Amino acid sequence: MLKPSIQLRLGQQLTMTPQLQQAIRLLQLSTLELQAEIQQNFENNPMLETVEDDGEPEGESNPLNGDATSPGNAETAAPSNDDSIPAPAETPDDLPVDSGWDDSYDASSPYNGASDDGRDIFENQSGAQESLRDHLLWQMRLTPMSDTDRAIAMALIDAIGDDGYLGETLESIHANLALEADIDLDEVEAVLHLVQRFDPVGSGARSLSECLGIQLQQLARDTPWLKEARQLVAEHLDLLGTRNFKQLSRRMKLTEPEVHAVAALIQTLNPRPGSQISSRAPEYIVPDVSVFRAQGTWRVELNANTAPRIRINSMYAGLVKRADNSADNTYMRNQLQEARWFIKSLQSRNETLLKVATAIVAHQRGFLEYGEEAMKPLVLKDIAERLEMHESTISRVTTHKYMHTPRGIFEFKYFFSSHVGTADGGVCSATAIRAMIKALIAQEHATKPLSDSKIAAMLVVKGINVARRTVAKYREAMSIPPSNERKRMA
Secondary structure, eight states: OOOOOOOOOOOOOOOOOHHHHHHHHHHTOOHHHHHHHHHHHHHHOTTEEEOOGGGSOTTOOOTTSSOTTSTTEEEEESSOSOOOOOOOOOOOSOOOTTSOGGGTSOSSOSOOOOOTTOOOGGGOOOOOOOOHHHHHHHHHHHSOOOHHHHHHHHHHHHTBOTTSBBOSOHHHHHHHHHTTSOOOHHHHHHHHHHHTTSSSTTTTBSSHHHHHHHHHHTSOTTOTTHHHHHHHHHHOHHHHHTTOHHHHHHHHTOOHHHHHHHHHHHTTSOSOGGGGSOOSOOOOOOOSEEEEEETTEEEEEEOTTSSOOEEEOHHHHHTOOTTOOSHHHHHHHHHHHHHHHHHHHHHHHHHHHHHHHHHHHHHTHHHHHHOGGGOOOBOHHHHHHHHTOOHHHHHHHHTTOEEEETTEEEEGGGGOBOEEEBTTSOEEEHHHHHHHHHHHHHTSBTTBOOOHHHHHHHHHHTTBOOOHHHHHHHHHHTTOOOHHHHOOOO
8 A cells, every 4th residue: 555755856857938938039030030029029118229329328338349359259260270269248147127237238239220321121121023914914904905805815914824824725714704705716816916925025825835936026037047946946846955956957957057056046035934024022131240351360240230229228227116016117127127138138149149150160261261162061060069059059040040251141051061971081061062063064065064974983083982873963953954955066
């Protein structure tokens, strides 16, 4: 029979406090998502306010916009392998409500979102552009036609996809129109020919051959090789797609140089006319950090223009009374604590972001100096061990975060890649191998392109052991066609 007893046990348990949850959530946000989060906190918390550049007291320092010893920028010495990572600033776990925020550390966050011309970044949003459908409808309204033809044209335009091709059969469109009016199929086809000559020419085509043929009809009659181009597009387009120039030469009874001239004319056409008009608004990438070389040293700095600088509103904070438990005072005290947690989470996010970026730059210095072929293998575990962080934290930091380098803007994850063994027992980054393959293909002879087997053999000579199928996989990932499609005539 069991008797009730009291036992004492020791154990460890990880508790996700609201502050920790907020810090983790902010860490994985992109720049645009972070801006929206800050804006929402401005609207919900009266304790937060922006810091105006001209209103900041003299001598007040910003912890992430200072000199090289502050967490706001870091440097990586070029000749040394001992790359130090700046330590995060010490911040207290909690603050008494009646303590001064500036007594512990700078009240402003590490952001400065004002643009050079003073515009608000939250107002810098562009609307959607004109769609292909709107563009075609606009031309339809300007074209004289009967009410019946206008209804047919509208039905046809509604069936045209974003690529410019007709997404439904002519019979299907006619069947739907015939339910409302007495319309013949010939009338629908006649209106289709009219729509196909709207700008961009070829919109509404039912096949690639028809699309290119319509565009050829718009060229001047004295255009060289126009007749041959129409014949090729109508009868031998599949041979042109496989670049079988010898077969084309026999079937069209032309010499290879003449076939090359005909193909050159066809290449001036647009196989996807709808791509000329896109309804998508352009998306601009705002880098989170900047990397530049100064006095022989690679430096990493946070981008201060990603979000507004914020701080505690001293006037509202001064209204909080220490021993007052009224509803208003309790609300103000809670808002003050939430504002402090939010600013502290922002500072923690940027400190972590800067540390990870600095570690990546230290490891991939060869890429910054020599290009993709000098890229080193790197996985999340390497950075996690270097910074004594968890891999999940590194994954959050490197997702949708961008780095501005002298070689362009790259996502943090771009610098991470698998590796392939080399002949001397070392390893080579997959990114470097792709760059080598791209360079070899760029240098190949146009009439004798390199096969995947030949490229693999050339890489083996360089000490990189890769199989033919690996070369094919990397080539396809770079959207490079196989050797038979890359072949050109002399």
